[in-house]
Amino acid sequence: MKTISILNENDLKEAYELELLCHPIPWSKETFFSNQGERYLNLKITVNNKIVGFCICQQVIDEATLFNIAIHPKYRKQGLAKALLNHLIDELMAMSNTISTLWLEVRESNRPAIDLYHSIGFNQITIRKNYYPTASGDQEDAIIMAYTLAL
Numbered sequence: 001m002k003t004i005s006i007l008n009e010n011d012l013k014e015a016y017e018l019e020l021l022c023h024p025i026p027w028s029k030e031t032f033f034s035n036q037g038e039r040y041l042n043l044k045i046t047v048n049n050k051i052v053g054f055c056i057c058q059q060v061i062d063e064a065t066l067f068n069i070a071i072h073p074k075y076r077k078q079g080l081a082k083a084l085l086n087h088l089i090d091e092l093m094a095m096s097n098t099i100s101t102l103w104l105e106v107r108e109s110n111r112p113a114i115d116l117y118h119s120i121g122f123n124q125i126t127i128r129k130n131y132y133p134t135a136s137g138d139q140e141d142a143i144i145m146a147y148t149l150a151l
């Protein structure tokens with residue numbers, strides 16, 4: 001059975017395993033564990049009580065930023081990331097009437113993620129040149145995208 005709920009402190013060890021599995025350049029454990037707390041709306045998606053995905057979202061004044069989203073490789077292409085993001089958007093709209101925009105940045109080479117964000121309704125706003133380091137030691141551009149939350 002699939003459920004979406006708050007990613008809490010007790011989930012972080014399991015979720016960090018997923019972080020290491022999902023990203024070619026994962027966050028450090030310190031970064032992952034510090035992106036939690038009252039300013040964050042972090043969610044997990046579980047299948048049969050196992051965490052198969054998470055998202056990390058920070059809220060500051062009238063804006064929210066999606067810092068991270070990952071789905072276990074074996075559970076991809078089943079609509080789980082889309083369900084998680086739509087749930088996040090619903091929660092952001094339900095809990096606050098002040099947050100107007102959900103921002104994110106994504107590597108220009110990350111076609112699955114870019115297609116996911118477009119499928120949800122994010123628009124490309126700008127490009128940040130040479131923003132990300134790559135595994136091969138080069139740099140690549142970041143695409144900045146935004147989703148307007150209905151107020």
Ligand SMILES: CC(C)(COP(=O)(O)OP(=O)(O)OC[C@H]1O[C@@H](n2cnc3c(N)ncnc32)[C@H](O)[C@@H]1OP(=O)(O)O)[C@@H](O)C(=O)NCCC(=O)NCCS
Nearest residue numbers: 068069070071076077078079080081082112113115116119
């Ligand atoms: C990006 C990611 C989160 C997508 O997760 P997912 O659960 O497979 O995505 P969904 O099944 O919900 O896909 C929703 C839509 O995204 C797009 N999409 C997802 N995977 C895709 C792929 N491999 N190629 C092209 N489009 C893709 C499609 O538009 C898809 O809709 P469709 O199935 O109707 O065509 C997943 O691939 C992942 O964890 N990648 C590694 C971590 C990462 O790059 N995170 C994002 C940057 S922080």
